[in-house]
Amino acid sequence: MHCAVEMLGIVKRFPGVIANDHIDFQLLPGEVHTLLGENGAGKSTLMQILAGLYHPDAGEIAINGSPAVIHSPREAIRAGIGMVYQHFMLVRRHTVLENVILGLRRFGILLDYREAAREIERISIEYGLQIDPGAVVWDLSVGEQQRVEIVKMLLRRVKVLILDEPTAVLTPREAEGLFSTVRTLAGRGTAVVFISHKLREVMAVSDRITILRRGKNAGTIRKDETDERDLARRMVGREVLEEFDRTEVEAGGPVLTIRDLRAFDNRRHPALKGVSLEVRRGEIVGMAGISGNGQKELEEVLTGLREPAGGSVNLGGEEIAGREPDTIIAGGLGCIPEDRQGTGSAPGLGYRDNIILKSCRHPPLHRGIRLDYRKAAEIADRLRREYDIKVPSLFAPVRLLSGGNLQKVILARELSARPRFLLAVHPTRGLDIGAAGYVRNQLAELKRQGAAILLISEDLDELAGLSDRIAVIYEGRITGVLPAGKADRERLSLLMTGQKSETGSGGVVE
Amino acid sequence: MRLLSLITLEKQLEPGRGARAAVTVVSIALALVLSGLVILAIGVNPVAAYGALFSGAFGTLYGLSETLVKTTPLILTGLAVALGLKMRLWNIGAEGQFVIGFLAATLIGLGFPGLPGFLLLPLMGAAAVLAGGLWAAAAGLLKARLGVSEIITTLLLNWVAILFSQYFAYGPLKGADGFPYSPAFCPGACLPTLGWGRVNAGIFLALAAAVILHLFLKHTLWGFEIRVIGDSPKAARAAGMGIERNIVLVLALAGGLAGLGGFVEVSGIEHRLSPHTGLGYGYTAILIAWLARSQPLLVILVAFLFGGLYTGGEMIQVGMGVPVAVIRILQGAILFFLLAGDYLLNFRIRWRVGSGE
Numbered sequence: 001m002h003c004a005v006e007m008l009g010i011v012k013r014f015p016g017v018i019a020n021d022h023i024d025f026q027l028l029p030g031e032v033h034t035l036l037g038e039n040g041a042g043k044s045t046l047m048q049i050l051a052g053l054y055h056p057d058a059g060e061i062a063i064n065g066s067p068a069v070i071h072s073p074r075e076a077i078r079a080g081i082g083m084v085y086q087h088f089m090l091v092r093r094h095t096v097l098e099n100v101i102l103g104l105r106r107f108g109i110l111l112d113y114r115e116a117a118r119e120i121e122r123i124s125i126e127y128g129l130q131i132d133p134g135a136v137v138w139d140l141s142v143g144e145q146q147r148v149e150i151v152k153m154l155l156r157r158v159k160v161l162i163l164d165e166p167t168a169v170l171t172p173r174e175a176e177g178l179f180s181t182v183r184t185l186a187g188r189g190t191a192v193v194f195i196s197h198k199l200r201e202v203m204a205v206s207d208r209i210t211i212l213r214r215g216k217n218a219g220t221i222r223k224d225e226t227d228e229r230d231l232a233r234r235m236v237g238r239e240v241l242e243e244f245d246r247t248e249v250e251a252g253g254p255v256l257t258i259r260d261l262r263a264f265d266n267r268r269h270p271a272l273k274g275v276s277l278e279v280r281r282g283e284i285v286g287m288a289g290i291s292g293n294g295q296k297e298l299e300e301v302l303t304g305l306r307e308p309a310g311g312s313v314n315l316g317g318e319e320i321a322g323r324e325p326d327t328i329i330a331g332g333l334g335c336i337p338e339d340r341q342g343t344g345s346a347p348g349l350g351y352r353d354n355i356i357l358k359s360c361r362h363p364p365l366h367r368g369i370r371l372d373y374r375k376a377a378e379i380a381d382r383l384r385r386e387y388d389i390k391v392p393s394l395f396a397p398v399r400l401l402s403g404g405n406l407q408k409v410i411l412a413r414e415l416s417a418r419p420r421f422l423l424a425v426h427p428t429r430g431l432d433i434g435a436a437g438y439v440r441n442q443l444a445e446l447k448r449q450g451a452a453i454l455l456i457s458e459d460l461d462e463l464a465g466l467s468d469r470i471a472v473i474y475e476g477r478i479t480g481v482l483p484a485g486k487a488d489r490e491r492l493s494l495l496m497t498g499q500k501s502e503t504g505s506g507g508v509v510e
Numbered sequence: 511m512r513l514l515s516l517i518t519l520e521k522q523l524e525p526g527r528g529a530r531a532a533v534t535v536v537s538i539a540l541a542l543v544l545s546g547l548v549i550l551a552i553g554v555n556p557v558a559a560y561g562a563l564f565s566g567a568f569g570t571l572y573g574l575s576e577t578l579v580k581t582t583p584l585i586l587t588g589l590a591v592a593l594g595l596k597m598r599l600w601n602i603g604a605e606g607q608f609v610i611g612f613l614a615a616t617l618i619g620l621g622f623p624g625l626p627g628f629l630l631l632p633l634m635g636a637a638a639v640l641a642g643g644l645w646a647a648a649a650g651l652l653k654a655r656l657g658v659s660e661i662i663t664t665l666l667l668n669w670v671a672i673l674f675s676q677y678f679a680y681g682p683l684k685g686a687d688g689f690p691y692s693p694a695f696c697p698g699a700c701l702p703t704l705g706w707g708r709v710n711a712g713i714f715l716a717l718a719a720a721v722i723l724h725l726f727l728k729h730t731l732w733g734f735e736i737r738v739i740g741d742s743p744k745a746a747r748a749a750g751m752g753i754e755r756n757i758v759l760v761l762a763l764a765g766g767l768a769g770l771g772g773f774v775e776v777s778g779i780e781h782r783l784s785p786h787t788g789l790g791y792g793y794t795a796i797l798i799a800w801l802a803r804s805q806p807l808l809v810i811l812v813a814f815l816f817g818g819l820y821t822g823g824e825m826i827q828v829g830m831g832v833p834v835a836v837i838r839i840l841q842g843a844i845l846f847f848l849l850a851g852d853y854l855l856n857f858r859i860r861w862r863v864g865s866g867e
Contacts, residue, residue, distance in 0.1 A: 305748060326750030337748065346742040353738070357749040360734055371731045 002065035004029040004160055004191040005050065005081070005509035010059035012045055014400070018390060019045040020056070021215035027160065027193060032186045034194040034202045037212035037235055037432070043195045044086065045404070046212070047162045051083035052076035057488035074103075082158035084149040086165045086195075086403060086430060087341060096120075097133035100152045104305045127181045130236035134230055139266055141292035142338070143174055150181070162186060162193040165403075165430045167201055172460070173290075179205045199228040199433070210233055212345050232433060252281030255452035256421045261321070263297045270464045274311070279421065279452040284443065284479075286467030287456040294476040295456050296338065299425050302454075303335050305343070316392050316420060329358055334419030336410055336427045338456075340403070345412045347399035351391045352380040354398050355413050364384065383412040388438075404435040415442060422446060424455045440466055460492055533851035534801065541843035548839055554832050559842075562829060563822030573821060575707030577778060578612040581609070581817030585716040586771030587795035588802065588809040589723055590764040596727065597740040597760050599653075602663035603646060604768040605792025606671035610645045611769025612639035612776045613675045614690060616627025616783045619699035619776070620683065627698040632698060635715075635773045642769020643762040650761030660761065663727060664842035668792070677783040690713075701778040712774035717810065719767060724806040736760060768792060797845050816841075 005027040012020040019042045025416045027033050027222040050061065052073040061068050063079050070076045076083075090099050101107055117133045124131055129147045137145060148167060153161055163182075167175040182192050182205055196202050200211060205222060209219040211234045211393055218234055226234075252286045256279040260474045265271035271294045275419065279285045289295060300306035300314060304325035306385045313321040313449065320328045337343045345354050361363055365372050365379075380394055389408045416420065424443060428436035443466060447453055457463050463470050464487055472495035480495045526707035546556035566573045587604040594601035601607075615634040622630055649663035676690075683692040701710040727733035739746040739756055747753055771791065776783070798816055823837035 032608055145688040303748060324750070325748060326752075329750045335748075339744075342742070342744050343748040344745065346738050346745040349738065353734070356734075357738065357745065361750070366731050369730045369732065371729065371734050373729070441667075 002029075003027055003056055003062070004064060006062040006065075007046070007050065008060045008062075010046060010049060010061075011057045012042075012054060012284075013057055013398055014392070017390075018215050020049070020059075021273060022059070023212070023215070023217045025210060025217065026220075027191050028208075029185050029191050032182055032192045032194060032205055033209040034196055034206040034209045035212060036199075036202060036209055036231060037218075038195065041212040041235075042215040043212050044164055046085060047164065047193060047195060049078065050081055050160075051162060052081075053261060055082075069407050071507050077156050077158065080157075080159035081162070082153035082156055082160070083162040084146065084153055084164060084166060086343070088145050088149055090145060090148060092136075092138040094137060095133065096131055096135050096140075096148050097139060099137055099148060100133075104156070108171050113385075118174075119155060123151055127151075127154060127184060128177055129181065141296070143291045146452075158190070160191045160193065162195070165196045166194070166199060167196065171325045172458070175201065184401060186387050202231065235433070251283040252450070254278045254280050255316055256454065257314040259312045259314070261301065261313060262309040262310055265297055270309075271476050272301070272308075272311075275473070275476065275478055277454075277471055277478060278483075281420075281452055282447060282450050283468045284447050284453040284455055284466050286459060286463035286470040286484075287454060287473055288458070288463055288470055289456075289473035289496055291458065292501060293473050295425065295473060297476075298473070299335070299338060299456070300421055300422060302328075302333065303337070322377075325360070332420035334414040334417055334422045336407075336414055336422070336424045338425040338429075340410060341399065345398050345406060348397050349395070350395035351384070351389070351398055351401075351409060352377055352394040354409055355380045355383060357413065359413075359417060379416075385418060388414040403430045404432060407435070407439065411439060411442060415446060417450075419451060421452045421454070423454050423456070426456070426458065428459065428462060450506075463487075463492075519821055530856055532621070533855060537847035538844055540847045541840055544843045545836055545840040548836055549832055552832060552836075553567045554830055559826055559830055559832055561776040561825050563819070566695045566825035567818035567822035567828070572823070575709045577814070577817045578713055578822040579710075579817075581814045582710075582712045582716045582792060582814055583771040583775045583791045584813035585810055586658065586774065586800060587768050587791045588798035588813050589665065589720055590646075590768035590792075590805055591770070591795045591799035592802060592804040592809055593723065593760060593764045594804060597736045597756065599757065599761060599764075600694070601646065601664055601764050601768075602661055602796065603667050603765070603792070604771075604795045605648060605790070606664070606668030607642040607645050607765040607785040608772040608775070608789075608792050609668075609671040609675050609786075611772030612780075613671075613678060613772070613778050613783065614638045614641035614769070615773040616678075616683070619794050620692060623696045623698070625698055627700075627702070630698045630742045631701065631777065634777060635770060638773035639721055639766040640690055643766035644774065646765025647758055647762040650758035653761075654757040660757075664761075672786075673781065676785045679783050681785055688824065694779040695777070698775060701774070703778075708779060710778035713776040714851045715770065715774055718812050719770065720806045721834075723767075727806065757845035757862055768795075790835040794841060797841055799847070800848065801836065 007023065009026040010020050010025070011018070011275060020441065022135045023042070023046055025046065025506050035047065037211050045054065047494050049056050052070040052257065055071070061070060061298065063081070068079060091102065097116055097120060101111070102122055103166070107116050110120065112312055118130070120133050123129070129151055131144065131147050133149060136287045140148070173243070179201070182194070186207070194202070194206060206223050208220060208222050209226065209231065209425070210220040211231070212234065225281050228361055258275055258277045261272050261275040263272040266331060275298065277285065287295065297306060301308045301321065304323055304327070308321045312319055312322065314333050315328070315333055317443070320331055320436055341347050346357065356365055356379070360371055364375055383389070384391065387408045389412065390405050398409060401409070427443070428439050440462065443453060443455065455463065455466060464484060469481055469483050469489045470492065472492060474496060482491065513848050526859070542560065546560070549556040549559045551709065568574055588609055590604040590607060591601045614637040617795055618634045618637045625633070645667060646664065648668060649660050652658040652663050653660045679690040679692065685691050685693050701712050703710045727736065735746070735751050735756060737749060738749070739753055775789070794816060798809060798812045802812045819837055819840065824836045826832045827834045
């Protein structure tokens with residue numbers, strides 16, 4: 001039986017780094033094959049070569065036994081290989097339907113929208129992927145957008161589907177749905193390549209697993225030959241102990257007080273319907289909730305990017321609701337945003353410039369009208385070493401960085417400003433164990449230093465491990481706040497789906 | 511995309527190094543060829559024409575002086591467009607900002623004939639800068655507050671400025687002899703010449719402006735903010751930078767630069783208001799800014815080359831009967847090929863023998 005895909009001796013270099021170092025990779029038809037590895041190990045690059053986005057510097061590719069040279073994503077799709085990327089490639093101003101049929105000839109010159117909608121509907125039902133063809137993409141949550149990407153590929157009848165960190169943006173329930181979709185696909189003979197860090201999911205869904213380490217293939221094994229601990233060890237080449245550092249710190253007075261906050265979303269529907277919450281000095285308040293229940297709007301109001309419709313937000317005695325971002329930043333608020341490439345960084349600018357994005361306006365960088373670039377380079381270099389950020393140079397555009405490295409840049413920038421309040425939104429999404437653990441330790445350390453932290457996350461284990469209290473947001477309201485000790489998955493899931501907490505105090509600050 | 515079955519264009523993520531420079535050079539070469547064909551069609555030898563153009567513009571002291579005369583306003587309008595481009599703003603209104611500066615300087619110059627030069631000239635310059643700045647700021651405000659495309663507003667304001675200026679030429683400033691030309695400037699309103707043809711102190715102003723702008727962008731906080739906003743307005747806003755404020759300020763400064771160009775032209779060369787429909791410097795400026803990749807120091811070089819084009823073009827019109835319009839064709843062709851080339855940088859050509867994947 002031919003391999004669905006065979007890649008031999010693939011080499012790919014970028015300025016300053018070898019992303020793929022003579023990698024061999026075989027994919028069997030109808031299998032679910034996971035590519036596992038730390039950030040920067042080369043997984044995305046390898047698959048992007050297969051999907052036609054990059055050309056290998058050396059090596060060969062064979063599809064179904066015959067040699068193939070793939071020059072572009074279009075050729076890849078024609079060869080039956082489709083990829084859903086970690087950073088979506090959707091036209092934000094267009095509707096779901098328009099995005100899904102983009103580039104297809106199938107629906108004729110006059111674009112038979114109705115037929116297209118029917119096909120989308122069919123796929124949606126067949127694979128259990130809920131989407132609304134008429135919705136405009138920039139309105140959708142990240143999870144919904146991902147579903148659109150998957151449907152896009154399914155419509156093109158691909159035989160190999162590559163999913164790059166797909167569950168990074170899905171809730172636990174949606175992830176389950178994705179797994180059954182994947183299993184259905186595999187059952188029908190479609191091979192699925194899963195790029196992931198989440199060991200539990202890797203064990204749940206894969207047939208075989210290939211580990212990449214520093215650009216090299218570190219082995220391919222069947223699922224039944226390994227376990228999570230073994231995988232973790234192979235990934236980093238050493239024993240890894242998962243440990244959240246949660247020290248008990250005496251919580252101080254309130255730093256951030258949100259009272260009855262209301263706001264609309266981009267569709268002018270109410271997104272926050274009276275949120276009240278308090279975050280104290282030296283504590284981490286986690287916020288659990290399914291993506292799309294007001295977290296995005298909350299982040300935007302707190303950082304000054306969205307005008308609230310009512311209520312108040314008090315930071316260290318100052319009212320910041322409705323103020324400009326620079327006032328809020330000056331008041332001591334730091335943010336690790338959900339949208340790393342959009343709001344969190346300037347993708348075309350270099351590492352040095354991104355580090356000083358906020359600090360550029362103050363001494364020591366800002367003197368008179370001058371910007372002290374030399375000092376900026378010093379700071380950037382120091383932070384690079386401190387946070388172990390892998391950049392080829394101070395000036396290479398950060399859009400070329402891997403997800404984990406980009407997050408480290410943002411982290412370095414925000415934490416070095418010593419905020420008194422930090423808003424961290426999905427900070428470990430898409431990061432491997434090593435990087436995620438690092439981020440969590442940084443958050444714990446920041447808490448030890450007396451900052452107040454609001455952690456919005458979908459990773460319930462992370463929330464349980466780091467938070468002192470966990471608030472649950474549902475449809476724009478806080479349905480409950482539980483002390484960490486009392487927050488188990490069951491209770492949280494109930495609150496996340498709208499059931500009020502047992503104490504019946506949903507929405508009230510405690 | 512298949513052109514013939516032999517070549518295919520496919521998208522590539524990373525244009526090769528040096529490809530940018532190659533595109534610039536090839537675009538200019540192709541444009542020269544295209545215009546050369548037009549010259550040939552008129553019955554003139556293109557090589558001779560280009561040779562005469564070059565030697566006319568740069569080969570003689572007189573030619574060089576005329577080239578510098580043209581270079582001066584081109585630097586300033588070129589900077590006006592380049593500055594906008596740094597923040598992804600299209601300042602199509604350099605022409606109108608130039609004209610309004612021209613007009614403002616004229617009004618001051620004619621209004622205070624008694625003042626000595628060292629007082630009058632700075633006053634005229636300031637008026638021109640202010641006028642050009644306000645002119646562009648209006649478009650900036652509309653963009654910042656209401657999101658109105660600056661391409662449209664700056665373009666339309668060009669006509670307003672030109673017609674406004676013509677109103678003055680035909681009306682309040684009309685000379686005693688009845689022609690739509692204002693009276694000539696008094697000596698105090700004229701920029702001092704340097705004893706070399708018509709070259710005047712304006713060239714120093716233009717060079718200084720370019721250098722100052724370069725230093726500004728490179729070393730100041732404001733230059734950094736402009737860069738960030740140009741790359742990612744979202745990230746800039748989240749970082750606390752003022753987008754709207756900067757849109758207005760950048761366009762105002764750009765307009766001021768173009769207005770200064772108007773001052774330098776009227777005070778150094780024209781010495782009176784005439785019913786021009788603009789001189790085209792503002793539009794050429796777009797080409798210059800693009801070719802110079804929005805770098806102020808490169809603008810000097812490119813403006814100089816274009817100044818030579820203007821001068822040489824006028825000379826071969828007289829000397830060889832080649833209409834000056836050919837120069838416009840050349841400029842247009844350069845822009846055309848340049849834009850196409852920049853776009854094609856995103857693709858690679860694959861040669862294929864036979865069909866199939």
